[in-house]
Amino acid sequence: MIFITLTGLILLIIFFFIVTYNKLIKEKLYVKESFSTIDTYLKKRYDLIPNLVSTIKGYKEYESQTLEKIVSARNGYMGSTSPEDKIKNENNFSEIFTRIFALQESYPDLKANENFLTLQNQLNKIEEDILQARKYYNGCVRNYNISCETFPNIIIAKIFHFEKYSFFIIEDLEEKQNVKINF
Template sequence: MNTSIIVLLVLSALMAIIVVIINNKIIVKKNQVAQAYGSIEIYLKKRFDLLPNLAAMVKKYMEHEKEILLKVTELRSQVESASDEKEKIEASNQMTKVLGGLNIVIENYPELKADKQFLHLQYEVSEMEDQISAARRAYNASVTRYNNQIQLFPSNLIAGIRKDEKELLLEIPKSDQKEVNLNQLLNS
């Protein structure tokens, strides 16, 4: 066999191996993004399972604060009925704002703050918010690794052939990063 043919076959095999390795890396990164998003959904589901208990406890002490309970219920159903990731994330962010505002309202009810069941429930909600925050950070890290993978050479060539698109990071808009004004939130 001719030496140039052997060299050509070896280079072709080497290129095929490189393409397969790069393709597999892209698939791994894409699956990590999906897994990270799945974790967020699990925590959101867990949070929404806790909300009826929180709402019942708060309702017991604050019958006249029905607007908050209605807003929590409305946002909960928005998240459950959301058809895509962006809608779920947006409703989840609104829910985070309402729950933060709920803590402000609770400050006006010392008998509620002292109730052991409520304290336990409040701890669970706080813990859940921390877990959701951690899951969001993990998701953003996965998205960043995936986006880097599909944008850097030579992976971008394979990603272009695969028609892989850049994933969006979960970002909290600057307007949502300020102190929560519960009255404004409930009257909007």
């Protein structure tokens, strides 16, 4: 009788390890898949940058530094390999990228440029897609990190070296600040 109880207990522990390990693997794959979606949208956005730069070049008298920074930030992102590096480079790029659309205020002809308007509309659509993909990624990261940090899953997570993922957040950008409206 003791042998049967002991065998049942061992099988129950093994079953728990297998189920928990598989759950952590599944959630880790969701995180990777969701980041891959963000990466795809960001690459799509970065692919529009050369077209945008060439459209703006005629208007760049003193904005050449902004365009150079944008190209440099784009190249930095494209050269990143880890999600953490990509998130860091994306934050740098987003900060610089907002300056492009400020150019249209300085150049009324740019506002009327059909290529610029088309690119701006495409970029706005991509930005919406990126926002939704970030939400999904952060949700996957939240679920995965909770699974890795709650008992008893933390035991399996530590044994098999499941590391936490970072959230994709916007750091100290103008987007986080309140909009000032002057009448």
